[in-house]
Amino acid sequence: MAKRKITDQQQRRIRRKHSTSIDSAGKQKRGEKLLQSGELGPEQAGLVSTRYSNQVDIITSPTSAPQRCYLRSNLESVVTGDNVIWCPGEPYGVVSAVLPRQTQLDRPDSRGKLRPVAANIDRIVIVIASEPRPHANLIDRYLVAIEHRGIQPILLLNKTDLESDNKQLAQDLVRTYSDLGYQVIEVSAQSSNGIEQLTNALQQHTSVFVGQSGVGKSSLINAICPAAEAAIGGLSEAHTKGRHTTTTANLFSLPGGGQLIDSPGIREFGLIHLDEGDIAQGFIEFRPLLGHCKFRDCRHQNDPGCALQSALEAGKISPQRMQSYQLIKQSLISE
Ligand SMILES: Nc1nc2c(ncn2[C@@H]2O[C@H](COP(=O)(O)OP(=O)(O)O)[C@@H](O)[C@H]2O)c(=O)[nH]1
Ligand SMILES: [Mg+2]
Ligand SMILES: [Zn+2]
Structure with missing residues (x-):
């Protein structure tokens, strides 16, 4: 009984996946076709205000209305906040290139793989x-x-x-x-x-x-x-955390x-992919001391000759921050 239920569910999932991949291929071709049609306006700079599954909204100034665009087929990752090159068109324009990102925020998708959700946040x-x-x-x-x-x-x-x-x-x-x-x-x-x-x-x-x-x-x-x-x-956070979370x-x-x-x-956005060294670097007052412990693999706990523990004793690092550091390290191990 239980087995049968899982099979149905899996089948639905496969069907859904199949249909979205056809869809996405079709829409990406649409971007390519539009680019070749010669009907689009000249290339210009723009900013992605929203990313949809196969399209994006582009704005060019604080007051400009968003213009819906398809993506050129080689553009894998385009997210909100990306600076892009695009060609306007009616009713759809096409994004032809993404400029390098200054920063990127990502979070794990349903399979735990990190995916960017926003770019250039400073x-x-x-x-x-x-x-x-x-x-x-x-x-x-x-x-x-x-x-x-x-x-x-x-x-x-x-x-x-x-x-x-x-x-x-x-x-x-x-x-x-x-x-x-x-x-x-x-x-x-x-x-x-x-x-x-x-x-x-x-x-x-x-x-x-x-x-x-x-x-x-x-x-x-x-x-x-x-x-x-x-x-x-109008969207309460409880609502947007539901099954149809966007x-x-x-x-x-x-x-x-x-x-x-x-x-x-x-x-x-979390700490999952960070290691102990990254965590220590995240405490800005630790930075000048890192690399000055007696042992290279110092865990900064009870290790002899620990530069962080000396700074703690000298009152240069607060007990609160040191405790946070240890707690964050422990939480990574158990995550
Ligand atoms: N007294 C006071 N209440 C505030 C202030 N800012 C927000 N609130 C109230 O705190 C509650 C939570 O605010 P909300 O903006 O929904 O918080 P969010 O969950 O962080 O988005 C609401 O009842 C607000 O009216 C403030 O500056 N002073
Ligand atoms: Mg809120
Ligand atoms: Zn140390």
């Missing part, structure tokens, strides 16, 4: 608030992942208007990370306090917001980019310049 805003209670370890996990990708993180404390028992804890975290050299911004999406400073920090950059559910990411996006909220506001990331132009990329999936 600011990641880690949002915390006094409610829900912030966790240093979670902030550090984000920082490690962000540092590894060469993207600049910003720590944002939201809900400064809110009275909470965690207020001191949140302030201590703000202090810790600004002492480490990170840019920290304090705002209230509710009272608009600090929103201008946030807008300025994101100007001319391509940004994404990450953080625990309930910290106010959607409220902040609404405050700085009404167009984004209009497009995504991992599509959408790009929105910020009124003051720059872009915002929003996607439920993008917030899950």
Whole structure:
């Protein structure tokens, strides 16, 4: 009985796969045919605002309407945030080339293979608030992942208007990370306090917001980019996490310049593919000390002659950060 059920399911899966591959081949040929037809406009630069299964939307300026395009057949990977060369056409244009990416965020697909979901993000805003209670370890996990990708993180404390028992804890975290050299911004999406400073920090950059559910990411996006909220506001995250989850990331132009990329999936970018050395590099205050331990294979725990442990004892590394580092390493082993 159970076996039969699995077989049906497998058959459906095979049929589905077969039909999408025919579909995709057909549509890719369509791009090629359009390019050869001579009916398209001249090549020009554009930015991918949304990736669909076989097409993309391209914008050329903050106010331009997105133009739907097919892809030239040799273009394997085109994602939201990619800078491309494309030829306009009615009703469809064609993307003919993708320019090199400065950064790339990826996440595992259903088979665990890493796939890019967004390109050229150069600011990641880690949002915390006094409610829900912030966790240093979670902030550090984000920082490690962000540092590894060469993207600049910003720590944002939201809900400064809110009275909470965690207020001191949140302030201590703000202090810790600004002492480490990170840019920290304090705002209230509710009272608009600090929103201008946030807008300025994101100007001319391509940004994404990450953080625990309930910290106010959607409220902040609404405050700085009404167009984004209009497009995504109706979708609750619970809904988009369902079976029909679209991992599509959408790009929105910020009124003051720059872009915002929003996607439920993008917030899950993780640490899976990182090794212990990468994790240590993700703690910026460790960097000058790495390579200075007595033993090359030092685990920075109880090892004799450990440069990190000496720095910890001398008060140059905080116990909190050292604990985060050990916890993240352990979580990798058990993942
Ligand atoms: N007091 C206060 N509440 C806020 C603020 N920003 C967001 N909230 C509230 O926090 C809750 C979660 O906000 P939401 O934007 O949905 O968080 P998200 O899950 O991170 O997208 C909502 O009830 C918001 O109204 C703020 O600055 N101050
Ligand atoms: Mg939200
Ligand atoms: Zn060491």
